[in-house]
Amino acid sequence: MIVITAPTGNIGRRLLPLLLESAPARGEDLRVVVRDPARLPGPVRERVEVVTGSHGDAEVVDRAFEGADAVFWLVPPDASLTPADAYCGFTRPAAKALAAHGVGHVVGVSALGRGTPVAGHAGLVTASLDMDDLIAGTGVAYRALACPSFFENLLEEADSIREKGVFTDVVAADRRAPLVAVADVAAVAARLLLDRSWTGTGSVPVLGPRDLSPNDLARIMTEQFGRPVRYERQSLDDLHATLAGYGLNEAFVQGVVDMKRAKDDGLDAGVTRTPDTASPTTFEQWCARALTPAVLAWHLPAHP
Template sequence: MIVITAPTGNIGRHLLTRLLAAAPAAGEELRVIVRDPARLPDAAHGRVDVVTGSHAEAEVLDRAFEGADAVFWLVPPDASRTPHDAYSGFTRPAVKALAAHGVGHVVGVSALGRGTPLADRAGLVTATLAADDLIADSGVAYRALANPSFFENLLEEAASIREQGVFTDAADADRKAPFVAVADIAAAAADLLLDRSWTGTDSVPVLGPQDLSPNDLARIMTEQLGRPVRYARQPLDELYTTLLGYGLNEAFVQGVVDMKRAKDEGLDAGVTRTPDTTGSTTFEQWCARTLKPAVLA
Protein backbone atom coordinates (compact mmCIF):
# COMPACT_ATOMS: atom_id res chain seq x y z
CA MET A 1 0.00 0.00 0.00
CA ILE A 2 1.35 3.39 -1.07
CA VAL A 3 -0.12 6.48 0.59
CA ILE A 4 -0.05 9.77 -1.34
CA THR A 5 -0.44 13.09 0.46
CA ALA A 6 -1.52 16.22 -1.45
CA PRO A 7 -2.70 14.15 -4.47
CA THR A 8 -4.39 17.11 -6.18
CA GLY A 9 -1.42 19.48 -5.87
CA ASN A 10 1.20 20.36 -8.46
CA ILE A 11 3.41 17.35 -7.79
CA GLY A 12 0.82 14.99 -6.33
CA ARG A 13 -1.50 15.01 -9.33
CA HIS A 14 1.36 13.99 -11.63
CA LEU A 15 2.46 11.33 -9.16
CA LEU A 16 -1.05 9.93 -8.80
CA THR A 17 -1.40 9.65 -12.58
CA ARG A 18 1.89 7.77 -12.82
CA LEU A 19 1.07 5.41 -9.98
CA LEU A 20 -2.42 4.70 -11.33
CA ALA A 21 -0.79 3.58 -14.57
CA ALA A 22 1.91 1.48 -12.91
CA ALA A 23 0.25 0.12 -9.77
CA PRO A 24 -1.73 -2.78 -11.29
CA ALA A 25 1.32 -4.33 -12.93
CA ALA A 26 3.35 -3.76 -9.77
CA GLY A 27 0.67 -5.27 -7.56
CA GLU A 28 0.40 -2.09 -5.52
CA GLU A 29 -2.64 -0.65 -3.80
CA LEU A 30 -3.00 3.11 -3.53
CA ARG A 31 -4.46 5.33 -0.84
CA VAL A 32 -4.76 9.11 -0.88
CA ILE A 33 -5.31 11.74 1.80
CA VAL A 34 -7.41 14.53 0.35
CA ARG A 35 -9.61 17.28 1.73
CA ASP A 36 -12.03 17.24 -1.20
CA PRO A 37 -12.34 13.86 -2.98
CA ALA A 38 -14.26 15.57 -5.81
CA ARG A 39 -10.98 17.13 -6.93
CA LEU A 40 -9.42 13.75 -7.66
CA PRO A 41 -9.13 12.85 -11.36
CA ASP A 42 -11.83 10.63 -12.84
CA ALA A 43 -9.25 7.87 -13.34
CA ALA A 44 -8.81 7.61 -9.57
CA HIS A 45 -12.45 6.97 -8.70
CA GLY A 46 -12.95 3.40 -7.58
CA ARG A 47 -9.23 2.66 -7.92
CA VAL A 48 -7.79 4.30 -4.82
CA ASP A 49 -8.69 4.14 -1.16
CA VAL A 50 -9.64 7.65 -0.04
CA VAL A 51 -9.05 9.08 3.43
CA THR A 52 -10.82 12.42 3.63
CA GLY A 53 -9.19 15.17 5.65
CA SER A 54 -5.91 17.01 6.13
CA HIS A 55 -2.60 15.25 6.58
CA ALA A 56 -1.86 17.77 9.32
CA GLU A 57 -4.30 15.90 11.58
CA ALA A 58 -3.12 12.99 13.71
CA GLU A 59 -6.42 11.13 13.45
CA VAL A 60 -6.38 11.34 9.65
CA LEU A 61 -2.78 10.13 9.51
CA ASP A 62 -3.59 7.26 11.85
CA ARG A 63 -6.28 6.02 9.47
CA ALA A 64 -4.21 6.62 6.36
CA PHE A 65 -0.99 4.95 7.52
CA GLU A 66 -2.63 1.77 8.80
CA GLY A 67 -1.31 -1.09 6.66
CA ALA A 68 0.86 1.24 4.57
CA ASP A 69 4.21 0.15 3.18
CA ALA A 70 5.28 3.52 1.77
CA VAL A 71 4.26 7.18 1.98
CA PHE A 72 4.75 10.15 -0.30
CA TRP A 73 5.09 13.10 2.07
CA LEU A 74 4.63 16.72 1.01
CA VAL A 75 4.29 19.67 3.37
CA PRO A 76 1.95 22.27 1.84
CA PRO A 77 3.09 25.89 2.22
CA ASP A 78 1.35 27.71 5.06
CA ALA A 79 2.25 31.39 5.16
CA SER A 80 0.14 31.93 8.29
CA ARG A 81 2.72 30.13 10.46
CA THR A 82 6.40 30.49 11.26
CA PRO A 83 8.72 28.40 9.04
CA HIS A 84 9.45 26.06 11.96
CA ASP A 85 5.76 25.46 12.65
CA ALA A 86 4.90 25.28 8.93
CA TYR A 87 7.40 22.46 8.31
CA SER A 88 8.58 20.69 11.49
CA GLY A 89 5.34 21.39 13.34
CA PHE A 90 3.32 20.03 10.44
CA THR A 91 5.53 16.93 10.14
CA ARG A 92 5.66 15.80 13.79
CA PRO A 93 2.24 14.06 13.79
CA ALA A 94 3.30 12.16 10.68
CA VAL A 95 6.51 10.97 12.36
CA LYS A 96 4.47 9.55 15.25
CA ALA A 97 2.04 7.84 12.87
CA LEU A 98 4.85 6.36 10.77
CA ALA A 99 6.32 4.74 13.88
CA ALA A 100 2.95 3.60 15.23
CA HIS A 101 2.09 1.76 12.01
CA GLY A 102 5.56 0.51 11.10
CA VAL A 103 5.68 2.24 7.72
CA GLY A 104 8.94 1.21 6.09
CA HIS A 105 9.61 3.77 3.35
CA VAL A 106 8.96 7.48 2.93
CA VAL A 107 9.67 9.74 -0.07
CA GLY A 108 9.51 13.44 0.74
CA VAL A 109 9.64 16.69 -1.20
CA SER A 110 12.63 18.72 -0.09
CA ALA A 111 15.17 21.21 -1.40
CA LEU A 112 18.73 21.51 -2.58
CA GLY A 113 21.36 22.98 -0.28
CA ARG A 114 22.05 20.37 2.41
CA GLY A 115 25.71 20.40 3.34
CA THR A 116 26.39 23.83 1.85
CA PRO A 117 27.50 26.90 3.85
CA LEU A 118 24.15 28.50 2.99
CA ALA A 119 21.96 25.71 4.36
CA ASP A 120 21.57 27.15 7.87
CA ARG A 121 20.52 30.62 6.66
CA ALA A 122 18.24 29.78 3.76
CA GLY A 123 14.87 30.51 5.33
CA LEU A 124 12.19 28.12 4.13
CA VAL A 125 14.84 25.74 2.79
CA THR A 126 16.45 25.56 6.24
CA ALA A 127 13.04 24.77 7.71
CA THR A 128 12.45 22.09 5.06
CA LEU A 129 15.76 20.39 5.82
CA ALA A 130 14.92 20.37 9.53
CA ALA A 131 11.65 18.59 8.78
CA ASP A 132 13.60 16.04 6.71
CA ASP A 133 15.74 15.36 9.77
CA LEU A 134 12.64 14.60 11.84
CA ILE A 135 11.55 11.94 9.36
CA ALA A 136 15.06 10.53 8.90
CA ASP A 137 15.52 10.22 12.67
CA SER A 138 12.29 8.23 13.00
CA GLY A 139 13.94 5.05 11.70
CA VAL A 140 12.12 4.76 8.36
CA ALA A 141 13.99 4.41 5.09
CA TYR A 142 13.80 7.95 3.74
CA ARG A 143 14.58 9.64 0.44
CA ALA A 144 14.32 13.44 0.36
CA LEU A 145 13.83 14.69 -3.18
CA ALA A 146 16.16 17.70 -3.26
CA ASN A 147 14.66 20.15 -5.71
CA PRO A 148 15.61 23.56 -7.07
CA SER A 149 12.94 26.13 -7.95
CA PHE A 150 10.08 24.86 -10.15
CA PHE A 151 9.21 25.95 -13.67
CA GLU A 152 5.64 26.07 -12.35
CA ASN A 153 6.45 29.07 -10.16
CA LEU A 154 6.22 31.11 -13.35
CA LEU A 155 2.50 30.35 -13.60
CA GLU A 156 2.03 32.92 -10.84
CA GLU A 157 3.45 35.43 -13.33
CA ALA A 158 1.14 34.44 -16.21
CA ALA A 159 -1.02 37.57 -15.97
CA SER A 160 2.01 39.86 -15.81
CA ILE A 161 3.60 38.10 -18.77
CA ARG A 162 0.37 38.35 -20.73
CA GLU A 163 -0.43 41.98 -19.92
CA GLN A 164 3.01 43.55 -19.49
CA GLY A 165 5.51 41.09 -20.95
CA VAL A 166 7.35 41.00 -17.61
CA PHE A 167 8.14 38.45 -14.92
CA THR A 168 9.90 39.14 -11.64
CA ASP A 169 12.10 37.40 -9.10
CA ALA A 170 14.85 38.40 -6.68
CA ALA A 171 17.85 36.73 -8.37
CA ASP A 172 20.54 38.41 -10.43
CA ALA A 173 19.52 38.35 -14.09
CA ASP A 174 22.51 36.18 -14.99
CA ARG A 175 22.38 33.80 -12.02
CA LYS A 176 22.02 30.30 -13.48
CA ALA A 177 20.16 27.59 -11.59
CA PRO A 178 18.81 24.09 -12.37
CA PHE A 179 15.06 24.82 -12.53
CA VAL A 180 12.90 21.68 -12.80
CA ALA A 181 9.38 20.68 -13.89
CA VAL A 182 7.10 19.22 -11.21
CA ALA A 183 6.30 16.30 -13.51
CA ASP A 184 9.95 15.24 -13.31
CA ILE A 185 9.84 15.39 -9.50
CA ALA A 186 6.76 13.17 -9.61
CA ALA A 187 8.57 10.73 -11.91
CA ALA A 188 11.46 10.45 -9.46
CA ALA A 189 9.04 9.92 -6.58
CA ALA A 190 7.13 7.21 -8.46
CA ASP A 191 10.31 5.28 -9.23
CA LEU A 192 11.32 5.27 -5.56
CA LEU A 193 7.87 4.35 -4.29
CA LEU A 194 7.49 1.44 -6.69
CA ASP A 195 10.98 -0.01 -6.16
CA ARG A 196 11.58 0.01 -2.44
CA SER A 197 14.84 -1.93 -2.44
CA TRP A 198 16.62 1.09 -0.94
CA THR A 199 17.42 1.45 2.73
CA GLY A 200 18.71 4.12 5.08
CA THR A 201 18.34 7.84 4.48
CA ASP A 202 19.59 9.98 1.63
CA SER A 203 18.97 13.12 -0.38
CA VAL A 204 18.18 12.64 -4.09
CA PRO A 205 18.70 15.68 -6.35
CA VAL A 206 16.12 16.25 -9.08
CA LEU A 207 17.46 18.79 -11.58
CA GLY A 208 16.25 20.23 -14.83
CA PRO A 209 18.16 19.37 -18.03
CA GLN A 210 20.21 22.58 -17.93
CA ASP A 211 21.04 25.54 -15.73
CA LEU A 212 19.14 28.67 -16.74
CA SER A 213 19.30 32.29 -15.65
CA PRO A 214 16.33 34.68 -15.53
CA ASN A 215 17.65 36.21 -18.76
CA ASP A 216 17.70 32.72 -20.31
CA LEU A 217 14.13 32.16 -19.17
CA ALA A 218 13.06 35.48 -20.71
CA ARG A 219 14.73 34.62 -24.02
CA ILE A 220 13.11 31.19 -24.22
CA MET A 221 9.69 32.53 -23.22
CA THR A 222 9.98 35.18 -25.93
CA GLU A 223 10.70 32.46 -28.49
CA GLN A 224 7.98 30.10 -27.31
CA LEU A 225 5.24 32.67 -26.75
CA GLY A 226 5.96 34.70 -29.87
CA ARG A 227 5.95 37.96 -27.91
CA PRO A 228 8.62 39.92 -26.01
CA VAL A 229 9.18 38.87 -22.41
CA ARG A 230 11.71 40.52 -20.11
CA TYR A 231 12.92 39.96 -16.57
CA ALA A 232 12.62 42.59 -13.83
CA ARG A 233 14.60 41.99 -10.65
CA GLN A 234 12.71 42.77 -7.44
CA PRO A 235 14.78 44.06 -4.49
CA LEU A 236 14.53 41.86 -1.40
CA ASP A 237 13.31 44.71 0.80
CA GLU A 238 10.52 45.39 -1.69
CA LEU A 239 9.60 41.70 -1.73
CA TYR A 240 9.49 41.70 2.07
CA THR A 241 7.18 44.72 2.18
CA THR A 242 4.92 43.33 -0.54
CA LEU A 243 4.46 39.98 1.19
CA LEU A 244 3.81 41.59 4.55
CA GLY A 245 1.13 43.66 2.84
CA TYR A 246 -0.73 40.45 2.04
CA GLY A 247 -1.05 39.78 5.77
CA LEU A 248 1.37 36.84 5.85
CA ASN A 249 3.18 35.72 8.99
CA GLU A 250 6.20 37.99 9.47
CA ALA A 251 8.59 35.14 10.24
CA PHE A 252 7.37 33.23 7.19
CA VAL A 253 7.93 36.30 5.01
CA GLN A 254 11.47 36.60 6.38
CA GLY A 255 11.90 32.92 5.54
CA VAL A 256 10.93 33.58 1.93
CA VAL A 257 13.35 36.52 1.72
CA ASP A 258 16.20 34.51 3.27
CA MET A 259 15.54 31.66 0.84
CA LYS A 260 15.58 34.02 -2.14
CA ARG A 261 18.83 35.57 -0.92
CA ALA A 262 20.46 32.16 -0.47
CA LYS A 263 19.38 31.03 -3.93
CA ASP A 264 20.86 34.19 -5.43
CA GLU A 265 24.09 33.38 -3.61
CA GLY A 266 24.21 29.93 -5.22
CA LEU A 267 22.24 27.64 -2.88
CA ASP A 268 21.00 25.49 -5.79
CA ALA A 269 24.32 25.40 -7.65
CA GLY A 270 27.10 22.86 -7.51
CA VAL A 271 25.21 19.56 -7.78
CA THR A 272 26.64 17.27 -10.43
CA ARG A 273 24.15 16.60 -13.19
CA THR A 274 23.96 12.90 -14.09
CA PRO A 275 21.35 10.81 -15.93
CA ASP A 276 20.00 9.72 -12.53
CA THR A 277 19.59 13.27 -11.23
CA THR A 278 18.27 14.95 -14.39
CA GLY A 279 14.65 15.29 -15.41
CA SER A 280 13.60 15.00 -19.03
CA THR A 281 11.45 18.14 -19.39
CA THR A 282 13.23 21.09 -20.99
CA PHE A 283 12.08 24.63 -20.33
CA GLU A 284 11.16 24.96 -23.99
CA GLN A 285 8.87 21.94 -23.72
CA TRP A 286 7.33 23.19 -20.49
CA CYS A 287 6.65 26.61 -21.99
CA ALA A 288 4.89 25.08 -24.99
CA ARG A 289 2.80 22.63 -22.95
CA THR A 290 2.02 24.60 -19.80
CA LEU A 291 2.97 28.27 -19.79
CA LYS A 292 1.77 29.20 -23.27
CA PRO A 293 -1.83 28.03 -22.68
CA ALA A 294 -1.89 29.86 -19.34
CA VAL A 295 -0.57 33.10 -20.83
CA LEU A 296 -2.82 32.99 -23.88
CA ALA A 297 -5.93 32.01 -21.92
Protein backbone atom coordinates in the same frame (compact mmCIF):
# COMPACT_ATOMS: atom_id res chain seq x y z
CA MET B 1 0.02 -0.26 0.30
CA ILE B 2 1.33 3.11 -0.90
CA VAL B 3 -0.08 6.24 0.76
CA ILE B 4 -0.06 9.51 -1.20
CA THR B 5 -0.44 12.83 0.59
CA ALA B 6 -1.43 16.04 -1.24
CA PRO B 7 -2.81 14.03 -4.19
CA THR B 8 -4.52 17.05 -5.78
CA GLY B 9 -1.46 19.32 -5.68
CA ASN B 10 0.91 20.10 -8.52
CA ILE B 11 3.07 17.04 -7.91
CA GLY B 12 0.49 14.69 -6.45
CA ARG B 13 -1.94 14.95 -9.35
CA ARG B 14 0.87 13.96 -11.70
CA LEU B 15 2.11 11.21 -9.41
CA LEU B 16 -1.24 9.46 -9.00
CA PRO B 17 -1.71 8.49 -12.67
CA LEU B 18 1.82 7.06 -12.76
CA LEU B 19 1.12 4.91 -9.73
CA LEU B 20 -2.32 3.87 -11.00
CA GLU B 21 -0.68 2.74 -14.22
CA SER B 22 1.86 0.47 -12.53
CA ALA B 23 0.93 -0.27 -8.93
CA PRO B 24 -2.03 -2.65 -9.50
CA ALA B 25 0.06 -4.90 -11.75
CA ARG B 26 2.54 -5.18 -8.89
CA GLY B 27 -0.19 -6.03 -6.40
CA GLU B 28 0.09 -2.62 -4.73
CA ASP B 29 -2.97 -0.90 -3.28
CA LEU B 30 -3.12 2.90 -3.21
CA ARG B 31 -4.50 5.12 -0.45
CA VAL B 32 -4.72 8.92 -0.60
CA VAL B 33 -5.11 11.53 2.12
CA VAL B 34 -7.16 14.48 0.91
CA ARG B 35 -9.20 17.22 2.56
CA ASP B 36 -11.84 17.28 -0.17
CA PRO B 37 -12.34 13.98 -2.01
CA ALA B 38 -14.48 15.79 -4.60
CA ARG B 39 -11.29 17.31 -5.97
CA LEU B 40 -10.13 13.87 -7.07
CA PRO B 41 -11.23 12.90 -10.59
CA GLY B 42 -14.04 10.35 -10.50
CA PRO B 43 -12.04 7.55 -12.15
CA VAL B 44 -9.29 8.07 -9.56
CA ARG B 45 -11.68 7.94 -6.59
CA GLU B 46 -12.93 4.59 -7.83
CA ARG B 47 -9.45 3.06 -7.82
CA VAL B 48 -7.97 4.30 -4.54
CA GLU B 49 -8.85 4.16 -0.87
CA VAL B 50 -9.60 7.66 0.41
CA VAL B 51 -8.81 8.97 3.89
CA THR B 52 -10.49 12.33 4.33
CA GLY B 53 -8.75 15.07 6.30
CA SER B 54 -5.47 16.91 6.69
CA HIS B 55 -2.26 14.90 6.77
CA GLY B 56 -1.11 17.30 9.48
CA ASP B 57 -3.75 15.82 11.80
CA ALA B 58 -2.62 13.05 14.15
CA GLU B 59 -5.83 11.03 13.91
CA VAL B 60 -5.87 11.25 10.12
CA VAL B 61 -2.29 10.06 9.60
CA ASP B 62 -2.77 7.33 12.19
CA ARG B 63 -5.60 5.93 10.06
CA ALA B 64 -3.80 6.58 6.79
CA PHE B 65 -0.52 4.89 7.72
CA GLU B 66 -2.02 1.71 9.19
CA GLY B 67 -0.81 -1.18 7.04
CA ALA B 68 1.21 1.13 4.78
CA ASP B 69 4.44 -0.03 3.20
CA ALA B 70 5.40 3.35 1.70
CA VAL B 71 4.34 6.98 1.95
CA PHE B 72 4.70 9.93 -0.41
CA TRP B 73 5.06 12.97 1.86
CA LEU B 74 4.54 16.57 0.77
CA VAL B 75 3.91 19.51 3.08
CA PRO B 76 1.78 22.28 1.57
CA PRO B 77 3.41 25.51 2.85
CA ASP B 78 1.07 27.41 5.15
CA ALA B 79 1.74 31.14 5.06
CA SER B 80 -0.21 31.64 8.28
CA LEU B 81 2.48 29.79 10.26
CA THR B 82 6.16 30.21 11.02
CA PRO B 83 8.43 28.12 8.74
CA ALA B 84 9.23 25.75 11.62
CA ASP B 85 5.55 25.17 12.36
CA ALA B 86 4.67 24.94 8.65
CA TYR B 87 7.17 22.13 8.07
CA CYS B 88 8.26 20.33 11.26
CA GLY B 89 5.15 21.22 13.22
CA PHE B 90 2.95 19.91 10.43
CA THR B 91 5.07 16.76 10.02
CA ARG B 92 5.47 15.80 13.69
CA PRO B 93 2.17 13.84 13.96
CA ALA B 94 3.08 11.94 10.78
CA ALA B 95 6.54 11.11 12.15
CA LYS B 96 4.93 9.52 15.21
CA ALA B 97 2.50 7.57 13.03
CA LEU B 98 5.29 6.34 10.75
CA ALA B 99 7.11 4.88 13.75
CA ALA B 100 3.97 3.51 15.37
CA HIS B 101 2.88 1.64 12.24
CA GLY B 102 6.34 0.51 11.16
CA VAL B 103 6.13 2.12 7.72
CA GLY B 104 9.18 0.99 5.77
CA HIS B 105 9.77 3.68 3.15
CA VAL B 106 9.01 7.38 2.75
CA VAL B 107 9.64 9.62 -0.25
CA GLY B 108 9.41 13.31 0.62
CA VAL B 109 9.50 16.52 -1.37
CA SER B 110 12.29 18.76 -0.09
CA ALA B 111 14.88 21.19 -1.38
CA LEU B 112 18.45 21.54 -2.53
CA GLY B 113 21.03 23.15 -0.32
CA ARG B 114 22.08 20.64 2.34
CA GLY B 115 25.75 21.08 3.11
CA THR B 116 26.05 24.52 1.52
CA PRO B 117 27.30 27.50 3.59
CA VAL B 118 23.89 29.18 3.42
CA ALA B 119 21.74 26.14 4.24
CA GLY B 120 21.25 27.17 7.87
CA HIS B 121 19.98 30.62 6.91
CA ALA B 122 17.72 29.78 3.98
CA GLY B 123 14.28 30.33 5.48
CA LEU B 124 11.75 27.87 4.06
CA VAL B 125 14.52 25.65 2.73
CA THR B 126 16.14 25.40 6.16
CA ALA B 127 12.76 24.39 7.59
CA SER B 128 12.34 21.79 4.84
CA LEU B 129 15.76 20.28 5.57
CA ASP B 130 14.87 20.13 9.27
CA MET B 131 11.71 18.26 8.25
CA ASP B 132 13.87 15.73 6.42
CA ASP B 133 15.87 15.15 9.60
CA LEU B 134 12.66 14.68 11.58
CA ILE B 135 11.39 12.00 9.18
CA ALA B 136 14.77 10.27 8.94
CA GLY B 137 14.87 10.13 12.73
CA THR B 138 11.85 7.81 12.80
CA GLY B 139 13.94 4.94 11.43
CA VAL B 140 12.18 4.68 8.06
CA ALA B 141 14.13 4.35 4.84
CA TYR B 142 13.85 7.90 3.54
CA ARG B 143 14.58 9.65 0.28
CA ALA B 144 14.23 13.43 0.15
CA LEU B 145 13.61 14.69 -3.37
CA ALA B 146 15.99 17.66 -3.38
CA CYS B 147 14.33 20.11 -5.74
CA PRO B 148 15.32 23.52 -7.08
CA SER B 149 12.70 26.08 -8.07
CA PHE B 150 9.92 24.82 -10.32
CA PHE B 151 9.12 25.97 -13.85
CA GLU B 152 5.52 26.17 -12.64
CA ASN B 153 6.33 29.16 -10.44
CA LEU B 154 6.29 31.24 -13.62
CA LEU B 155 2.56 30.57 -14.06
CA GLU B 156 2.06 33.11 -11.27
CA GLU B 157 3.67 35.67 -13.60
CA ALA B 158 1.44 34.90 -16.60
CA ASP B 159 -0.67 38.06 -16.25
CA SER B 160 2.40 40.29 -15.94
CA ILE B 161 4.06 38.61 -18.90
CA ARG B 162 0.90 39.00 -20.98
CA GLU B 163 0.17 42.61 -20.03
CA LYS B 164 3.66 44.06 -19.56
CA GLY B 165 6.09 41.57 -21.11
CA VAL B 166 7.81 41.37 -17.71
CA PHE B 167 8.52 38.75 -15.05
CA THR B 168 10.28 39.35 -11.74
CA ASP B 169 12.44 37.65 -9.14
CA VAL B 170 15.19 38.75 -6.78
CA VAL B 171 18.18 36.82 -8.19
CA ALA B 172 20.82 38.33 -10.46
CA ALA B 173 19.76 38.36 -14.10
CA ASP B 174 22.71 36.25 -15.22
CA ARG B 175 22.74 33.75 -12.31
CA ARG B 176 22.26 30.29 -13.75
CA ALA B 177 20.65 27.68 -11.53
CA PRO B 178 18.78 24.40 -11.95
CA LEU B 179 15.02 24.53 -12.60
CA VAL B 180 12.68 21.57 -12.90
CA ALA B 181 9.20 20.63 -14.09
CA VAL B 182 6.95 19.18 -11.39
CA ALA B 183 6.08 16.28 -13.72
CA ASP B 184 9.72 15.18 -13.58
CA VAL B 185 9.65 15.27 -9.77
CA ALA B 186 6.52 13.10 -9.83
CA ALA B 187 8.24 10.61 -12.15
CA VAL B 188 11.19 10.21 -9.77
CA ALA B 189 8.82 9.82 -6.82
CA ALA B 190 6.88 7.10 -8.65
CA ARG B 191 10.04 5.17 -9.43
CA LEU B 192 11.18 5.23 -5.80
CA LEU B 193 7.77 4.30 -4.43
CA LEU B 194 7.36 1.36 -6.78
CA ASP B 195 10.89 -0.04 -6.45
CA ARG B 196 11.68 0.02 -2.75
CA SER B 197 14.96 -1.85 -2.87
CA TRP B 198 16.72 1.19 -1.37
CA THR B 199 17.57 1.46 2.31
CA GLY B 200 18.84 4.07 4.74
CA THR B 201 18.37 7.79 4.27
CA GLY B 202 19.56 10.21 1.64
CA SER B 203 18.62 12.85 -0.89
CA VAL B 204 17.78 12.46 -4.56
CA PRO B 205 18.44 15.69 -6.49
CA VAL B 206 16.08 16.39 -9.39
CA LEU B 207 17.84 19.09 -11.37
CA GLY B 208 16.20 19.46 -14.76
CA PRO B 209 18.27 19.15 -17.95
CA ARG B 210 20.36 22.34 -17.62
CA ASP B 211 20.93 25.46 -15.55
CA LEU B 212 19.13 28.61 -16.66
CA SER B 213 19.34 32.28 -15.69
CA PRO B 214 16.46 34.77 -15.71
CA ASN B 215 17.97 36.22 -18.89
CA ASP B 216 17.89 32.74 -20.46
CA LEU B 217 14.24 32.37 -19.50
CA ALA B 218 13.42 35.77 -21.00
CA ARG B 219 15.12 34.85 -24.26
CA ILE B 220 13.30 31.52 -24.53
CA MET B 221 9.94 33.10 -23.70
CA THR B 222 10.53 35.81 -26.29
CA GLU B 223 11.15 33.10 -28.89
CA GLN B 224 8.12 31.09 -27.78
CA PHE B 225 5.65 33.99 -27.63
CA GLY B 226 6.91 35.89 -30.65
CA ARG B 227 7.12 39.13 -28.68
CA PRO B 228 9.60 40.62 -26.19
CA VAL B 229 9.75 39.37 -22.61
CA ARG B 230 12.23 40.84 -20.15
CA TYR B 231 13.31 40.19 -16.59
CA GLU B 232 13.11 42.81 -13.84
CA ARG B 233 15.07 42.21 -10.67
CA GLN B 234 13.09 42.99 -7.54
CA SER B 235 14.81 44.00 -4.31
CA LEU B 236 14.46 41.83 -1.24
CA ASP B 237 12.90 44.78 0.59
CA ASP B 238 10.26 45.13 -2.11
CA LEU B 239 9.56 41.41 -1.97
CA HIS B 240 9.15 41.60 1.79
CA ALA B 241 6.79 44.56 1.51
CA THR B 242 4.70 42.83 -1.16
CA LEU B 243 4.31 39.61 0.82
CA ALA B 244 3.65 41.43 4.09
CA GLY B 245 0.95 43.42 2.30
CA TYR B 246 -0.97 40.18 1.82
CA GLY B 247 -1.24 39.80 5.59
CA LEU B 248 0.95 36.69 5.77
CA ASN B 249 2.68 35.55 8.93
CA GLU B 250 5.73 37.79 9.41
CA ALA B 251 8.05 34.88 10.15
CA PHE B 252 6.84 33.07 7.03
CA VAL B 253 7.42 36.21 4.94
CA GLN B 254 10.96 36.47 6.32
CA GLY B 255 11.40 32.77 5.53
CA VAL B 256 10.58 33.41 1.87
CA VAL B 257 12.93 36.39 1.76
CA ASP B 258 15.74 34.42 3.39
CA MET B 259 15.20 31.56 0.94
CA LYS B 260 15.38 33.93 -2.02
CA ARG B 261 18.52 35.55 -0.65
CA ALA B 262 20.14 32.14 -0.20
CA LYS B 263 19.25 31.12 -3.76
CA ASP B 264 20.97 34.25 -5.05
CA ASP B 265 23.97 33.26 -2.92
CA GLY B 266 24.21 29.85 -4.59
CA LEU B 267 21.96 27.65 -2.45
CA ASP B 268 20.96 25.49 -5.43
CA ALA B 269 24.41 25.30 -7.00
CA GLY B 270 26.00 22.67 -4.76
CA VAL B 271 25.05 19.50 -6.67
CA THR B 272 26.69 18.42 -9.91
CA ARG B 273 24.29 17.40 -12.66
CA THR B 274 24.79 13.81 -13.77
CA PRO B 275 22.65 11.39 -15.79
CA ASP B 276 21.16 10.28 -12.46
CA THR B 277 20.31 13.79 -11.20
CA ALA B 278 19.18 15.33 -14.50
CA SER B 279 15.54 15.15 -15.52
CA PRO B 280 14.22 15.31 -19.08
CA THR B 281 11.73 18.17 -19.48
CA THR B 282 13.33 21.26 -21.00
CA PHE B 283 12.08 24.75 -20.32
CA GLU B 284 11.25 25.08 -24.00
CA GLN B 285 9.02 21.99 -23.82
CA TRP B 286 7.33 23.10 -20.61
CA CYS B 287 6.87 26.63 -21.87
CA ALA B 288 5.17 25.43 -25.07
CA ARG B 289 2.92 23.06 -23.14
CA ALA B 290 1.99 25.13 -20.08
CA LEU B 291 3.11 28.76 -20.06
CA THR B 292 2.41 29.74 -23.66
CA PRO B 293 -1.29 28.81 -23.44
CA ALA B 294 -1.59 30.71 -20.15
CA VAL B 295 0.10 33.85 -21.48
CA LEU B 296 -1.50 33.88 -24.92
CA ALA B 297 -4.96 32.69 -23.86
CA TRP B 298 -6.45 36.12 -24.59
CA HIS B 299 -5.70 35.57 -28.28
CA LEU B 300 -8.06 32.61 -28.44
CA PRO B 301 -11.59 33.28 -29.72
CA ALA B 302 -14.38 32.90 -27.18
CA HIS B 303 -16.64 29.91 -27.67
CA PRO B 304 -20.31 30.74 -28.24
